[in-house]
Amino acid sequence: MTYSLFTRRGSFTSLPAILAAVSLVFIPALYAQNSAGPQPAPLPPPIVAPADTPYPGTITLMVDATNVNDRIFKVQETIPVKAGKLVLLYPEWIPGTHSPSNPVVNLAGLLLTANGNRVDWVRDQVDMYAFHVNVPKGVTSLEASFQYLGPINPKQGRISSKFANVTWQSVLVYPAGYFSRRVTFSPSLRLPEGWKFACALETKSQDSNLVEFKDTTLDTLIDSPLYAGVNFKRIDISTGPDNQVFLDLFADKPADLEATPEQIQFHKNLAIEAQKLFASHHYDHYDFLFSLSDVVSGKGLEHHQSSEDGSRANYFTDWAANVGSRGLLPHEYTHSWNGKFRRPWDLWTPNFNVPMQNDLLWVYEGLTDYWGNVLAARSGMRTADQARDVWAQIAANFEISPGRTWRSLVDTTNQPIISSHGAMQEAWPSWQRSYDYYPESDLIWLDADTKIRELSGGKKSLDDFAKLFYGIDNGSYVTKTYNLTDLITALNTVQPFDWGGFFRDRVYEVDPKVPENGFTQGGYKLVYNDVQSDWMKHQDPTRGTSFATSLGFSVNGEGNIDDVWWDSLAFKAGITPDMQLQAVNDQKYTVMVLREAILAAEKTTDPIKLLLKRGDEFITVSLDYHGGPRYPHLERVEGTEDRLDAVLAPSK
16 A cells, blocks of 8 residues: 555645554555555546536636747636635547547646635646646635647647637636536637637627637537637638628738639538538538648648638649648538537547547548538539549559558547557558548448439439438537437438448458449449549649559658558568658659659669668669559449439539
């Protein structure tokens, strides 16, 4: 048995009492240790479980975000309390990330006071996100102050002196023991002078750079992040007074905010097509919080009435170069229905410190990914050919990824939790499988959609399932949960079929076969040739170019090997992701030089010679490859019904 100054969490025990206790048990404890070996120390009592009762009073929250240079947010909270034990929680499990992803390490300087006097806190010995407090008698409110230390270099996160992303879960603590929907906050924010902001929260007042928001629940607060910055433009893409949707654009430069009327119409079409697909909406207004930046790009996180989105600075100004990224907004918008309004029952939790379970992410994320591609095509943000190219690339990637021989798709839904601490990126994702529940589910749901169309003679489709499953309770913000049985029941209502067996084979069992039935049922087949799609020619090579279906690796513009496919030609030759490609056939590496070498190898028996660098070592590798570039495409099968055109065509 071990002893601590805190024998019961939060209660102080005097040193004489501890010594007396030790003297009474010292000999038996020593004897037990010697005779039976060490025994585990008892765990501290569990933190009180959340209850569906209102927290008494309103918590005021003030965040000062004016220190842009040091990227430090100052936080002040006033928490109504009563005397006795209190546990304050820093949010840990964040919806949309599906993992304990909120880094408590960035919380610093936590100070609690009451009536001007300091009140001590003790961090839980097991749960690092919990702080125990003994509230003194006569105290009715507790003042909490701390700092949130944002990233100060690009390796730590997205940084910019012209832009801020305020995520409320990073700048608050809240009382344990209550459902988060029953805890009320009164939030306010101080921004740098001259900055503009966008947020789904309703503004109560604004005095210069101080913004006060209307009282809201902790649930809604954390689900309503804020973007702020120097260069801002709001574009109205609403489809009418009952469906208000906005593009809230923040950019490195004012010129990057300019969109053409045609581009704006594409985004307005997205709102139109989503309304037709789901026949409902569950927000007062929806805000795409959208950064156009080469500094803070690359974010996508869903919320009920908004989304955090980030793309390259040239999203509008070089439209042809961003076909690949134009599935982002349709994906995040779809989440307002699939993931926020309707949510898997074990992904809904009563507060932000109860663990989530991810086994239905192939629906939450996978079906969203499918509809993201479909809505991108229906709205005109991508052409139908480009949407088919995306599906072809997904299937081609899986055809050369052997991880499907040992790991089921449903097991990949655990990946956000497995990788939550970000120790390192998967070294061999084609073998480890990583986050395959996103792209592989695209193929599975295309299979389901075309199967419904085939069985119903074109009278029904997955669109009918969308209206049935997500089109309920129009205007309601209350999340409705579902399980696998609910999903299968709804699909059978649309089109009777063995949907349980369908998903068992494709999701829950290990199946090496790539699910390409959606192509064949849709009237297409996967083929490879040396014709690169026009839109792929416009992609920025510095962001990475894949030669996976030929040589077996991908590489960026600087020559860094991004990925090597397991059991590929490159893998067997000893190429690893920690190498840098220096030269190809004795010419300095560029993407174009490597492409020309692959084309030239079709007409010769000479191998492709690569000079690679790992640390201080130079390595020469010869790849005996003569099969050409092998770009994947979907090719029309004559004499079959073209169901993919029907899937991707704008709604009538």
